[in-house]
Amino acid sequence: MARNAHKHAASATHWIALATCMALLGAALFVDFRWAYSSSSSSSSPPSATSAFWSLASNWALEKSGIIVFPDLGSRNESGDQLQEVRAQEDRGPGSDAKEKRDQGPDAKEKRDRGPDRFLSATYADLPAPDMKWEEMPPAPVPRLDGAAIQIDNLLYVFSGYRTLDHVHSHVDVFNFTSNTWGGRFDTPKDMANSHLGMATDGRYVYIVSGQYGPQCRGPVAHTFILDTKTKKWDKMPPLPAPRYAPPTQLWRGRLHVMGGGKENRHTPALEHWSIAVKDGKVLEKEWRTEVPIPRGGPHRACVVVDDKLYVIGGQEGDFMAKPGSPIFKCSRRHEVCRLVTIIE
Numbered sequence: 001m002a003r004n005a006h007k008h009a010a011s012a013t014h015w016i017a018l019a020t021c022m023a024l025l026g027a028a029l030f031v032d033f034r035w036a037y038s039s040s041s042s043s044s045s046p047p048s049a050t051s052a053f054w055s056l057a058s059n060w061a062l063e064k065s066g067i068i069v070f071p072d073l074g075s076r077n078e079s080g081d082q083l084q085e086v087r088a089q090e091d092r093g094p095g096s097d098a099k100e101k102r103d104q105g106p107d108a109k110e111k112r113d114r115g116p117d118r119f120l121s122a123t124y125a126d127l128p129a130p131d132m133k134w135e136e137m138p139p140a141p142v143p144r145l146d147g148a149a150i151q152i153d154n155l156l157y158v159f160s161g162y163r164t165l166d167h168v169h170s171h172v173d174v175f176n177f178t179s180n181t182w183g184g185r186f187d188t189p190k191d192m193a194n195s196h197l198g199m200a201t202d203g204r205y206v207y208i209v210s211g212q213y214g215p216q217c218r219g220p221v222a223h224t225f226i227l228d229t230k231t232k233k234w235d236k237m238p239p240l241p242a243p244r245y246a247p248p249t250q251l252w253r254g255r256l257h258v259m260g261g262g263k264e265n266r267h268t269p270a271l272e273h274w275s276i277a278v279k280d281g282k283v284l285e286k287e288w289r290t291e292v293p294i295p296r297g298g299p300h301r302a303c304v305v306v307d308d309k310l311y312v313i314g315g316q317e318g319d320f321m322a323k324p325g326s327p328i329f330k331c332s333r334r335h336e337v338c339r340l341v342t343i344i345e
């Protein structure tokens with residue numbers, strides 16, 4: 001029971017964090033829309049440069065009635081069947097009123113030239129999009145929370161994590177995308193953290209830094225490791241200058257970068273940013289170099305390099321902390337927030 005309660009508390013936190021993220025994103029989109037709308041309606045005779053705003057504004061108005069309209073560019077060379085289906089939808093859908101206005105309005109000629117519009121429920125407003133379908137994979141060998149995963153070619157390596165708040169894993173499970181099976185389980189080093197790891201790969205070696213050691217809300221360790229995925233051999237790197245929870249970690253310009261994360265008390269966002277030169281699974285320096293701090297720190301961010309730029313995206317600020325004096329470092333709730341985007345060049 002107690003375990004279940006913890007699990008629910010933990011997943012409730014994640015839902016709250018996720019919901020907050022979505023609310024923020026929603027608010028941002030709304031403001032964006034309002035801005036576009038007022039930009040267009042505040043100028044009495046809009047120059048052509050703002051025509052995009054006009055079409056956005058009229059979409060916005062239609063969207064309020066649950067309908068979105070956009071030029072049906074695709075239907076000009078769509079097969080007759082598809083075209084008929086679109087028209088049938090127009091006629092029986094709640095867009096018929098709008099359709100009449102479109103046929104008679106002052107812009108009718110322009111629209112006739114442009115071809116028929118499609119009226120779709122606002123649910124589909126982001127069409128056209130790739131038709132992606134979800135497919136369920138074989139279940140992972142063990143349940144996990146706050147583990148880490150990294151893909152190398154057709155293999156997905158999934159590291160440690162909590163099984164429950166009172167039990168953590170110390171092994172890696174490997175999923176083979178070719179055979180669609182899990183297999184090849186192997187242990188992590190005894191002194192490697194179990195959750196909140198920082199992790200990056202160069203395609204063969206996996207660099208693993210810091211993280212929380214043990215269950216509940218125990219402290220982090222500064223230990224760092226290199227895994228050779230070809231030989232399954234582990235090696236050590238110099239420890240981080242200070243331990244961190246779930247720091248964004250990435251290889252960039254020949255160096256392993258570690259920035260932000262949660263500080264030793266698990267809650268306070270860290271701003272420090274360190275790097276160390278690495279090559280083919282070997283560390284080329286004796287200690288970590290101090291780099292320009294991250295403007296806003298915290299754990300659980302995505303971190304990628306695209307076009308030689310290092311991006312740190314989203315994530316959390318604040319986290320559960322150990323209850324003061326608790327012999328088992330029992331997790332107790334603290335306020336946490338999530339955020340949108342940070343970019344570093």
Ligand SMILES: *[C@@H]1O[C@H](CO)[C@@H](O)[C@H](O)[C@H]1NC(C)=O
Pocket residue numbers: 077
């Ligand atoms: C539709 O027509 C345009 C130009 O007429 C052409 O470039 C495009 O490839 C066509 N699309 C399809 C799906 O046939």
Ligand SMILES: *[C@@H]1O[C@H](CO)[C@@H](O)[C@H](O)[C@H]1NC(C)=O
Pocket residue numbers: 155176177178179184
């Ligand atoms: C992954 O599965 C394929 C297909 O069964 C197999 O040939 C390959 O050896 C597997 N890879 C590993 C690392 O086990």
